[in-house]
Amino acid sequence: MAEVLLSVDRLTMRFGGLLAVNAVSFEVRAGDITALIGPNGAGKTTVFNCITGFYKPTGGRIIMHRPNGGDLELAGMPGFLINQRAKVARTFQNIRLFAGMTVLENLMVAQHNTVMPNVARGLLAVFGLGNFRHLEAAAIEKARHWLDRVGLIERADEPAGSLPYGAQRRLEIARAMCTDPRILCLDEPAAGLNPRESDELSALLMSIRDDGCAVLLIEHDMGVVMRISDHVIVLDHGVGLADGTPTEIKANKHVIAAYLGEEDPEDIAEIVA
Amino acid sequence: MAYALQQLINGITLGMIYGLIAVGYTMVYGIIGMINFAHGDVFMIGAFLSLIALTGLGMLGITYVPLALFLTLIFAAGIAALYGWTIERVAYRPLRGSFRLAPLISAIGMSIALQNFAQVAQGARDKNLPELIPGGFKIFEENGFVVQLSWMQIVITVVTVALLGLFTWLVTKTSLGRAMRACEQDMKMTSLLGIDVNRTIGLTFVIGAALAAVAGLLFLLYYGSINFYIGFNAGVKAFTAAVLGGVGSLPGAVIGGLAIGLIEAFWSGYASVEYKDVAAFSVLIVVLIFMPTGLLGRADVEKV
Amino acid sequence: MIKALKDAGISALIALGIFGAMVGLPSVVGEGGKLSLDPQPWTVAIIVAVVFIGRLGMVLWQANRKPRVKAKSAAHSKYTISNVAGPLLLIVAVVLPMAGDRYLIDVGVLVMTYVMLGWGLNIVVGLAGLLDLGYVAFYAVGAYSYALLAQTFGLGFWTCLPLAGLLAAFWGMLLGFPVLRLRGDYLAIVTLAFGEIIRVVLLNWTQLTGGPNGISGIPRPTLFGLKFTLGDGPDTFAGFFHLTPSVTYRVAFLYYVIFGLALLTNWVSSRLRRLPLGRAWEALREDEIACRALGINVTTTKLTAFAIGACFGGFAGAFFATRQAFISPESFTFIESAIVLAVVVLGGLGSQIGVALAAIVMIGGGEVFRDFNEYRMLIFGLALVVVMVVRPRGLVSGRTPSVSLGKGVHIAADMMSQGHG
Numbered sequence: 001m002a003e004v005l006l007s008v009d010r011l012t013m014r015f016g017g018l019l020a021v022n023a024v025s026f027e028v029r030a031g032d033i034t035a036l037i038g039p040n041g042a043g044k045t046t047v048f049n050c051i052t053g054f055y056k057p058t059g060g061r062i063i064m065h066r067p068n069g070g071d072l073e074l075a076g077m078p079g080f081l082i083n084q085r086a087k088v089a090r091t092f093q094n095i096r097l098f099a100g101m102t103v104l105e106n107l108m109v110a111q112h113n114t115v116m117p118n119v120a121r122g123l124l125a126v127f128g129l130g131n132f133r134h135l136e137a138a139a140i141e142k143a144r145h146w147l148d149r150v151g152l153i154e155r156a157d158e159p160a161g162s163l164p165y166g167a168q169r170r171l172e173i174a175r176a177m178c179t180d181p182r183i184l185c186l187d188e189p190a191a192g193l194n195p196r197e198s199d200e201l202s203a204l205l206m207s208i209r210d211d212g213c214a215v216l217l218i219e220h221d222m223g224v225v226m227r228i229s230d231h232v233i234v235l236d237h238g239v240g241l242a243d244g245t246p247t248e249i250k251a252n253k254h255v256i257a258a259y260l261g262e263e264d265p266e267d268i269a270e271i272v273a
Numbered sequence: 274m275a276y277a278l279q280q281l282i283n284g285i286t287l288g289m290i291y292g293l294i295a296v297g298y299t300m301v302y303g304i305i306g307m308i309n310f311a312h313g314d315v316f317m318i319g320a321f322l323s324l325i326a327l328t329g330l331g332m333l334g335i336t337y338v339p340l341a342l343f344l345t346l347i348f349a350a351g352i353a354a355l356y357g358w359t360i361e362r363v364a365y366r367p368l369r370g371s372f373r374l375a376p377l378i379s380a381i382g383m384s385i386a387l388q389n390f391a392q393v394a395q396g397a398r399d400k401n402l403p404e405l406i407p408g409g410f411k412i413f414e415e416n417g418f419v420v421q422l423s424w425m426q427i428v429i430t431v432v433t434v435a436l437l438g439l440f441t442w443l444v445t446k447t448s449l450g451r452a453m454r455a456c457e458q459d460m461k462m463t464s465l466l467g468i469d470v471n472r473t474i475g476l477t478f479v480i481g482a483a484l485a486a487v488a489g490l491l492f493l494l495y496y497g498s499i500n501f502y503i504g505f506n507a508g509v510k511a512f513t514a515a516v517l518g519g520v521g522s523l524p525g526a527v528i529g530g531l532a533i534g535l536i537e538a539f540w541s542g543y544a545s546v547e548y549k550d551v552a553a554f555s556v557l558i559v560v561l562i563f564m565p566t567g568l569l570g571r572a573d574v575e576k577v
Numbered sequence: 578m579i580k581a582l583k584d585a586g587i588s589a590l591i592a593l594g595i596f597g598a599m600v601g602l603p604s605v606v607g608e609g610g611k612l613s614l615d616p617q618p619w620t621v622a623i624i625v626a627v628v629f630i631g632r633l634g635m636v637l638w639q640a641n642r643k644p645r646v647k648a649k650s651a652a653h654s655k656y657t658i659s660n661v662a663g664p665l666l667l668i669v670a671v672v673l674p675m676a677g678d679r680y681l682i683d684v685g686v687l688v689m690t691y692v693m694l695g696w697g698l699n700i701v702v703g704l705a706g707l708l709d710l711g712y713v714a715f716y717a718v719g720a721y722s723y724a725l726l727a728q729t730f731g732l733g734f735w736t737c738l739p740l741a742g743l744l745a746a747f748w749g750m751l752l753g754f755p756v757l758r759l760r761g762d763y764l765a766i767v768t769l770a771f772g773e774i775i776r777v778v779l780l781n782w783t784q785l786t787g788g789p790n791g792i793s794g795i796p797r798p799t800l801f802g803l804k805f806t807l808g809d810g811p812d813t814f815a816g817f818f819h820l821t822p823s824v825t826y827r828v829a830f831l832y833y834v835i836f837g838l839a840l841l842t843n844w845v846s847s848r849l850r851r852l853p854l855g856r857a858w859e860a861l862r863e864d865e866i867a868c869r870a871l872g873i874n875v876t877t878t879k880l881t882a883f884a885i886g887a888c889f890g891g892f893a894g895a896f897f898a899t900r901q902a903f904i905s906p907e908s909f910t911f912i913e914s915a916i917v918l919a920v921v922v923l924g925g926l927g928s929q930i931g932v933a934l935a936a937i938v939m940i941g942g943g944e945v946f947r948d949f950n951e952y953r954m955l956i957f958g959l960a961l962v963v964v965m966v967v968r969p970r971g972l973v974s975g976r977t978p979s980v981s982l983g984k985g986v987h988i989a990a991d992m993m994s995q996g997h998g
Contacts, residue, residue, distance in 0.1 A: 083872030100993030382961025
């Protein structure tokens with residue numbers, strides 16, 4: 001079994017009186033596509049927001065195991081540092097591109113920290129000092145590479161906001177990949193895609209995994225989930241319900257109950273049978 | 274002790290006036306999300322209208338103070354409401370749904386225009402009004418220092434509380450109030466439900482302007498002197514009050530107004546009059562650093 | 578027609594309500610300070626008539642106007658216009674002092690100051706999308722820094738200029754650090770409050786700043802040690818080049834100083850826009866949350882925008898002090914911040930050439946109305962409203978991509994966000 005990249009341990013998130021996530025634990029392994037599924041309001045996006053630093057969890061731990069041995073506690077770390085140090089990248093449920101900037105610029109912004117390691121270097125670049133030119137050229141090359149992979153090279157100079165919906169989804173993934181992540185977190189990447197686009201997306205995600213980047217995705221499209229996932233985690237009402245391979249999950253009575261809204265697992269067993 | 278009590282009374286009176294203006298800011302901000310920079314100048318216009326009405330009534334021989342004040346209140350609030358409506362119609366409505374900064378610049382232009390309009394029409398000199406509601410009563414005396422509560426301060430407090438009560442009822446209990454709150458949440462959806470959004474927004478401006486005019490009248494009576502420039506300072510203070518209380522929140526506007534009034538009164542009383550504005554603004558900055566959405570503002574959880 | 582008449586009638590009634598008391602009944606202070614009213618029925622009648630006819634004309638014109646089809650290529654053609662306008666303006670700016678008209682050069686200096694301030698503020702508002710209503714504070718810090726350094730330590734303009742910029746940037750960071758996490762209009766009111774605090778302190782800290790009397794006798798700049806006084810000694814400009822001493826030399830020199838500073842501002846900000854830092858600013862304006870997810874330190878990025886913008890404000894302030902030779906808190910009121918912000922928004926957020934055009938139109942236009950005295954600011958305010966209603970996106974809108982694989986395409990303004998901070 002592959003090494004564990006990220007372990008989420010009894011993660012809890014409370015908003016006022018609402019317990020959105022209650023002691024959820026799971027692991028993300030290197031080289032896996034891990035899917036996080038569950039009905040609406042199960043707390044999936046909240047888990048994402050905790051992992052990527054947008055929320056500070058009320059309790060629990062999120063540990064990133066880095067290849068050089070050092071473990072990193074992500075809970076409570078500011079979002080930008082999680083991307084910089086822990087190499088976690090994400091996309092958003094309602095796409096968040098820089099709509100007024102071109103496709104290429106979107107990918108260049110993603111490489112900000114590579115091209116401009118610190119403010120002083122950034123300011124020196126005004127006078128043409130430092131190796132800025134070299135870094136910028138390398139960044140453009142990487143952007144080109146990802147534009148090729150998501151099939152947007154032809155539209156590199158168009159404003160991101162003018163792209164059709166499916167292309168915007170792919171661009172957001174390419175942009176996240178430009179930060180060289182170890183884990184790519186995708187929040188409903190297949191939402192609103194037509195079947196052909198869904199297939200392309202599946203292929204893209206599998207190729208990203210095969211390149212060595214773990215993928216953690218929230219998805220409602222069970223076709224996509226079951227086809228590409230190596231590992232599935234089910235949440236319901238903020239609690240972990242099941243954890244296993246797609247085949248195991250498909251057969252899990254609790255999961256079926258949660259999805260069909262039945263109270264008694266025994267009844268479900270009858271229905272399924 | 275006596276001195277502190279006197280500053281408390283003075284601070285509350287001033288805070289009431291700020292609160293009345295702040296309600297207009299907070300309502301407009303809540304409903305269309307813009308800083309109505311011209312609001313302070315509507316307050317100034319209201320003060321001038323009150324001055325004109327009181328002088329005119331005096332010339333007509335109506336000298337029974339309660340009647341004169343009542344007529345002035347109706348006149349100033351009515352005409353100022355017309356100003357509020359017209360400003361919205363001319364300077365803001367065409368920019369509805371436009372880019373965020375366009376209405377702001379338009380409002381700043383309107384503010385400059387109103388200020389200079391008042392200067393051109395009514396002159397640049399300070400206008401003084403003799404005290405209409407003189408006297409008051411001594412609360413107590415301590416070491417020769419007399420704590421005074423003037424009738425004027427009582428009038429200001431009573432009028433403000435009554436108006437705010439009326440206004441709160443309007444916003445929480447009537448269909449107009451419901452329409453306003455709906456517009457605040459989602460303007461497009463509200464219009465789809467058959468509510469005239471333009472009319473609702475127009476009425477918000479009308480109410481805000483009328484309250485500002487009342488504040489103008491009270492200011493004129495309390496300080497006895499006005500000029501075309503009072504709108505800027507009062508406007509900035511009232512907006513500060515609205516932000517301090519949490520923009521969009523009605524009780525917040527009043528609490529913010531009282532807070533600013535008290536800070537100014539106590540700082541003037543105990544430290545220095547010159548730096549009272551610095552004190553008020555510094556408190557604003559400090560409060561916002563620790564409570565980024567003001568005292569009563571909803572702490573918005575970022576939607577990601 | 579009847580509908581139009583009715584519409585115009587209602588407008589006239591509203592005008593009567595609005596102007597009836599304010600214009601028709603001016604309060605006059607009589608003997609012994611007694612107030613009385615001096616009715617002006619004819620003025621009101623004229624205003625109401627003008628509103629009636631104006632509204633009638635407008636309604637009829639709108640009814641008979643053929644619906645225009647919006648030109649699709651509008652954005653693109655504007656782009657080329659700004660390409661032509663840039664070099665043209667530059668040439669005019671270079672040769673302007675050659676005309677030798679002192680008044681013209683003075684106006685040029687004034688316009689150029691606002692161009693520079695506009696470009697400085699454009700970094701904060703136009704690129705980073707942070708609404709700053711207290712920009713004048715940094716202008717004041719620059720001006721007083723130079724005035725005080727010159728008076729206390731006898732330092733010259735060219736030594737103080739960088740110091741004034743640095744001090745302004747320092748104050749920008751000092752303010753920015755705690756407040757930059759505020760969003761939207763909360764940030765706006767805090768910057769406004771900061772501007773007012775600086776002004777009130779300058780007004781009341783009499784020992785240091787001279788209070789309302791300000792600081793006078795601020796030294797003029799020299800050209801490599803050559804003074805621009807009216808003498809003809811060897812250390813003066815006129816004496817060194819064997820010219821007849823004239824005030825025009827000094828004014829022209831000041832003009833070129835501010836011209837150079839403005840060009841520097843333009844060069845630095847245009848260049849930054851094409852560098853990672855500037856790109857991060859624009860990304861921040863578009864979507865702050867996405868920036869955080871991409872590992873961009875939002876606070877640092879905002880702070881750099883704030884500090885660099887403030888720095889240019891400080892330069893402009895130092896220039897203002899040396900040009901006027903006298904400064905007082907009166908020159909640093911909120912209205913200055915408002916005018917600079919209006920220049921930026923009217924020019925089109927983020928557009929360098931637009932800001933220059935807007936400064937020329939607004940400040941130069943204001944000069945045309947100088948003879949109208951008290952009506953000048955009234956017209957100015959109304960003009961702001963009209964221009965915003967007609968062109969809410971400013972004169973030159975949209976942006977050019979900072980990097981491209983092929984030919985960069987101009988991006989129309991409606992794609993862009995104006996920021997939320």
